[in-house]
Amino acid sequence: MRFYRHWEAAGRMLAFFQIPKSQLGRGTTTISACTSLIHYLPLATTVVATVFLADLVRRYFTKGKGIHLLWWAGGIATYGMGTALESVITLAGNTVLLNKSWYVMGALLGAYPLAQGTVYLLLRRRTANLLTVITLPLVFVMIGLVALCPIDLEVLEPHRPSGKALEWSWLRSLTPLINGYAALFLVGGAVFSSWRFASDRTMLHRVVGNALIAIGAIMPGIGGIVAKTGTIETLYITELTGLIFIWGGYSACVWPDSKGSQR
Secondary structure, X not given: OHHHHHHHHHHHHHOOOOOOHHHHOOOOOHHHHHHHHHOOHHHHHHHHHHHHHHHXXXXXXXXXXXXXXXXXXXXXXXXXXXXXXXXXXXXXOOOHHHHHHHHXXXXXXXXXXXXXXXXXXXXXXXXXXXXXXXXXXXXXXHHHHHHHOOEOOOOOOOOOOOHHHEOOHHHHHHHHHHXXXXXXXXXXXXXXXXXXXXXXXXXXXXXXXXXXXXXXXXXXXXXXXXXXXXXXXXXXXXXXXXXXXXXXXXXXHHOOHHHOOOX
């Protein structure tokens, strides 16, 4: 029930961001209206991420512990900042700073903190700390390189974020290293957890919850692949649906607090 209450709250927040009819124009077809609506999806994703973040922070302070919750909260925060930047770029216009910031929040930090949360949940603290020491400096180096990378202004699109504007193509080639690591633990960890709980009928909620998390984590990646062909709208759709799946899966996993949930 907690998930549905928060989703209802997100819906009330979205009511403040209705699309003015004047923006649709007279004689606009249903297809063009839907296209305009899709361009507002990053804004909706940001609202959902904000409410999800509040839920994670509340749970951390309620439990009084759980470093994995802090990592997950950080991941949802960067996820929401990435979609907020998409909103600004799509609705107001793109700049070099906005495009670079979007690349950092989306391509580099979109999944990494969430994966680290799973690392701290599933692995021993010493192993998790070691992986953090190895991977976090690489992430910071990548962020620095993005900041220093020249931007091809001819490739920079006025209302669409894209990594193609980064002139150092080799830099974009390194990004999959971080995303591959994130997918291994975020998706792989959820699949492993779902399989581990499958033999226990009392843990069916966690089987379903982890399956939803795995599906939700994959969806933005699929949208990102399609976006490279020039269809950025697919990314907007998969980011929102993926986040809803992740939140729904998380809520399913923590549902039976009376049984001592460790998430």
